Amino acid sequence: MPKYLQRLLLFSLLLGAIPVISLGVISYYIAKGDIETKVKEGNMQVLLQTQMRVEQVMKTLELTSIQYVNSALVTSSIAEQLTIDDFPKIRDLSKGLYNLQTVAGISxxxxxxxxKDWAVxxxxxxxxTGSAEASTFQSYAKHQNSLFWVTSGANAKPSPAESTAAEPASEESPVTPQNTTRMVYKIPVVPTTSQPKGLLVVEMQNNQISNLLTQNNNLGDSYVLDRKGSNFLSNASADKYGEINAxxxxxxxxxxxxxxxxxxYAGKKEFGVTYKQAYNGWMYISVVSIGDITAQSRKIAWITFIVCSVIFIFVGxxxxxxxxxxxxxxxxxxxxxKDIEVEGASSKDEFSSIEQRFRTLFSTEKQLQQQVKGHFVQLKEFFMLKLFTGQVSxxxxxxxxxxxxxxxxxxxxGVLTLQxxxxxxxxxxxHDRELLLFAINNIVGELIPAERRFSPLLHDQSQVTLLISESESEADVKRELYEAxxxxxxxxxxxxxxxVSLGISRPFAKLGEAVRAHGEGLEALKSRINLGSEIIVHYDDIEAGKKGLEAAxxxxxxxxxxxxxxxxxxxDMNRVNEQFDKYMAAIVAKEVHANDYPVLMMQLISKIMQLVQEQGGQVKTVLGDRATMEHFxxxxxxxxxxxxxxxDLFKPVNAFLNTQAESQYIDIxxxxxxxxxxxxxxxxxxESCAQTLNFHPVxxxxVFKKEIGINFSEYLADYRMNTAKQWLENTSWKISEIAEKLSYTNTTAFIRTFRKIVGTTPGQYREDHKRQ
Known part of the structure; x- marks a missing residue:
């Protein structure tokens, strides 16, 4: 069988098989997912209904209890000392307790x-104190909340009470009789750190609460956990689902x-668990077997498999x-x-062979022309570049x-050269310069109509445009070029x-003069050094201003x-900048031609670079890439x-010289x-020190000021006066002799300097030290 026929057949089979298989798989998983979703939603609704039934009973009991506790009978009796002789009041209190049985299951x-130490x-x-549950009631009084529920189940150890606000129990956990759940209400409502006057405790049988739970085997098992995870209602599911509860x-x-x-997974079996946490921190849970849920989806899977297999046979x-x-x-x-010869042909299949043969047929001049048209704009710019470099006749x-x-x-x-x-x-x-020139080139191309120009191009940091004019007069041509x-x-x-600035060439008629005209535009732009930036200048205008550089x-x-x-x-960088400003002003004032600027300034650049070399530095290392002649x-x-x-020149050189000088400061x-x-x-x-050490006095x-902290003359005067004090103390030389020995030609000047530094005259200083 031919190669391409094999591939075509395989592709057709895959094209038909993939949708069929995908449809079957997707159908099965959608059906399975829908069934699981329905069961989840059903279980959640069952839990919600169960929660509402249980909480309705609990809240009804709480409301009835609050009304009873806040009644005048209870509030007045709780602070009285009751005995068996107060039978009428005890009967009324007991009757009120009995009326709380409006809710079924209260035992x-x-x-x-x-x-007052009594209980009814x-x-x-x-x-x-005589009650068997006195300690239990006392523990209730220590609970953090004023109204809370206490649970205890047959299958769980007694657990701490759970509050209405889902708060944790106190450290001393109250104990509740087995198979009962108690509601506890402190009298009156007081902060958790205070001791209440009394309690109302209502006891319900767990089996009555269990009766409120929905039992539907089709939707799994439902039960309730307290906040500690205990199945306090003594449901048989407590042991069965212990792992799931955890x-x-x-x-x-x-x-x-x-x-x-x-x-x-529990007991090597997968279950779907739905849970809902609600009032008192109780957890309502429904557990259903995943195997039971997906039983119907397996039937759908087999039906889908058979149908898809039949479809696949027809597709094949x-x-x-x-x-x-x-x-x-x-x-x-x-x-x-097959008769077309292809050099070096290697066919993978029939289409590859046909492709190679057609490529041979279409390798003609027409194909080359189409490729040229694909790069039409670039070719036009390249052609203009050749024109401006004299390579086009x-x-x-x-x-x-x-x-x-x-x-x-x-x-x-005429040629316009923009920089x-x-x-x-x-x-x-x-680094934006190249992109800016590209944007300018596009602006020129859109601004000037195509019939008035050749293709604009970028060349050596310049934007160049060759314009045409139908005017006979050169003056009119110049005006048109200037307006453009x-x-x-x-x-x-x-x-x-x-x-930006633009240089305008002289008008010309032959394309061969475009090279010269481009050079004229660049030459005209050099006059920015004299005329400033943002100018439009004709080449003829700068030609008239050329003159030689005088020796003066x-x-x-x-x-x-x-x-x-x-x-x-x-x-001294301030002086450097000041002298450089004078240097630049002199160049501008003398109206030096633009072509002479680089020659003159290279002399100053060379002298600055020579300073670096004299100090043992390398010019390229000190100045970097920007301070080069090419960049200048x-x-x-x-x-x-x-x-x-x-x-780029003065700052790095100054920093280098300062670094070199600092290493010499201490020694100098x-x-x-x-x-x-x-x-x-x-x-x-x-000055004499500078001559001796071969350095400039300044x-x-x-250096001396920086290293010693005072200037040279102050240090010299201090040293001489210290020497004078020693001579005044230890010799009998006259003051004039001491002044002469210290190289003072004028005794009065010596006395004035001594009094300024020491604070007294030389004679007074000698007298003071003789007394000592």
Whole structure:
């Protein structure tokens, strides 16, 4: 059997089998899910009905009890000392207790007074202390809540009472008689830390509460757990579902929810468990076997399997017949093209062979032309790039212009060259420049009609547009070019808020002059250094302003360069910036031509870089990638140039020189102190130290101040005065002799300095120390 026929047959079978199998599986699981959902909903409704019946009984009893406790008879009697002689009142109290039996299943009730030590029930009256359940009643009084229920079942140990607010019981858990549930009401309602005056205890039989539960074997077993997980109603399910009860309590503990449903395994059997937590913290639970639930869905599964199998057989027959019919035209096409030779052919099937043969047929010039049209825009821009680089002749352009849809007739041509002035002060960053130029190129393409221009393009950080004009006069052509440039500049600022400048070439007629015209536009843009940013300038205008650089201008600039370098050596950045401003002002004032700017400024750049090398640094390491000649040559405005000098050249060099100088500070300051100690009796000064140490005086002054904490002259004066004090104390030299030995030519100046530093005159100082 042919390969493709095999695949077609397999695909047809899969195409038919997948829906049939999916339909069967989905139908089974939907039926199973629907049955389980219905059982879940039914069980939840049963639990809700059971809860409502039980809670109705409990709340009715609570309401009746509250009315009884708040009656005038109880409130007046609870604080009285009753004896058997008070029979009428005891009878009325007992009668009121008996009336609480409006709710079925109440076996007994107790009215208790802690303060007066008596207890009344349906049939008895006596002292509380003499009662067998006195300790139980006392434990009820310690419970945290004023109204609560206490449970106890035959199959569970006595559990702490559960409150109406689902609060935990007190530490001393009250004990309740087996098979009963008690409602306890404190008299009066008091804070949990206080001792109540009395209690009302109503006792119900658990079997009466059990009768309220719904028992329907079709929906599983229903029972009630107290807050501790005990089946206090003594239902037989307590032992049967012990594992499930533990799962329910753990689930509620980890994920507190009032109700829910989950599947669980108990005794190697799967059950569906529905639970609902309600009044008193009791948990109503329904447990049903999953096997019973899914019994009906198994029947559906068998029916679905039989139906799907029959359908699948018919699908297989139809697939076999249909595949052969569908394969017949492919077979004919394969036989038709078998004579076409394909080099290196490797057929996986009939279609692969046919494809390879057709690829050979369509590898023609027409196919190449279609591929060229797919890259039409890029080819047009590439063609314009070749035009501006002088790689396209007039003959080649005439041959290609029809293909690209370029204008073919004109009187004059002109080139507009646009550059971004500066990104400083805008919301853009340097890495956005390429994207901005692309956006500008699109703006130009949409702004100027296609019949008035060739394709605009981007070339070397510039946007270039070749415009055509039908005007005869060159003056009119210049005006049209200027208006177009002004329109572009305005739109770019409107859409991008970006400062740009445009250079306009001289009008020309032949396409071969486009290279020269592009160069004229770039040359015109260099005048931004003189004229500022955001300009539109003709090449003719800058040609008229060219003049040579006078020797006097060069000498003046050289003087400013030396002052900038000198300030840089001193590390005084304020002076560096001040001298650099004068340097830039001198260039602008002398109207240096734009072409001379790089030559002049390279001299200053070289001197700054030489400073780095003199200090043992590597220029590339200190300055980084931006402070390069290549980057400097791309700057087009005076603002960008000044910013480059200050931030990319001066700052890193100053930081490097400061780092180098700091390592020499300590040694230099120590040498200066040593000179003072050796030459204090000579005419020593900061200048003489600078000459000895071969440093500039200003630099030494700054180093000394930083390391010693005071300036040079103050330290020298302090040292001389300390020496003078020793001589005044230990010698009989005259004050004039001491002044002369300390290199003071004027005794009066010595006395003035001594009194300023020591606080007294030399003579007074000698007298004071002789007395001591």
């Amino acid at each position: 007994d009730a107790y009215l208790i007074s802690f303060d 029930s349906f049939k008895t009256f006596g002292t509380l 799962m329910v309590m753990e689930r509620v503990k980890q994920e507190p929810q009032s109700s829910g449903f989950f599947n669980a 027959l139809a697939a076999f017949y249909g595949s052969r019919r569908m394969y017949s035209p492919i077979k004919r096409l394969f036989e038709f093209t 007039d003959a080649e352009f005439a041959r290609r212009s029809d293909i690209f849809g370029f204008p073919s007739e004109w009187k004059h041509l 971004i002035d500066s990104l400083h002060g805008t919301r853009y960053r340097e 440039a002004e329109s572009i500049k305005r739109k770019v600022y409107e859409f991008l808020q970006l400062p 201008v060069y000498m003046q600039l050289k003087m400013h360069e030396d002052q900038v370098v000198g300030a840089m050596k001193l590390g 040559m791309k700057l087009g405005t005076m603002e960008d140039i000044a910013d480059w000098f200050r931030n 300051a120590g040498q200066m102190v040593k000179l003072i100690h050796e030459r204090f009796d000579q005419d020593i000064s900061l 630099y030494l002054s700054r």
